[in-house]
Amino acid sequence: MASYETEHARDAPQTNRARRPDLSSLNALITEIAPEARERRTREHAVPVPGDISAAFTQFADALQVMQRENDNADTDLLQNMISNLLATAERPPTEVKGVDEEYIAKLERVPIKKVKSDADCPICGNEFREDPHPLLVRLPCHDSHIFDMECIRPWLLLNGTCPLDRVDLAKKERDRKQKQLDDIKKNAAREDEEEEWDGLYG
Ligand SMILES: [Zn+2]
Ligand SMILES: [Zn+2]
Structure with a gap:
């Protein structure tokens, strides 16, 4: 018996919709260089291999070039900026990728397809959201109208951490937020210690 997926693929109407290049090998590579992968790495590979980082940035630039070339609807200027950015990083790979983490991606606001124009x-x-038979859309916190296919924005956020449209550094905001959270916890702990000391004196 045919699986749901094959059944579905056969029934899908043939449209001229430009397809996204397959990003699965890129996604696998990104998983390897993500900061969270550090615990899984052996001691000698405590930081990702610079070659792997370069490869991820180059692969994503290649995928964007395909989108730029094959989709008439694509915003070529935006893509060109993203591609130049990725290639520049590929040339001088950082020791750690400065993007957001998977937890951040998982918490991004999902937008129901009925809610978009x-x-x-x-x-x-550049593909219209409604032409996608299985749309998965997310909204970035920087602006109400900054809505993307999850599949398109995910690698960019993991590698780069910014909104491609207004360049708000979402990864930095998230790092600052987490740091503040840590500082608050430390401050509260210090205050509690102090209160305990006073209790000890007068108790
Ligand atoms: Zn934005
Ligand atoms: Zn897309």
């Missing part, structure tokens, strides 16, 4: 498209691949 009928002709709205993904700023990265």
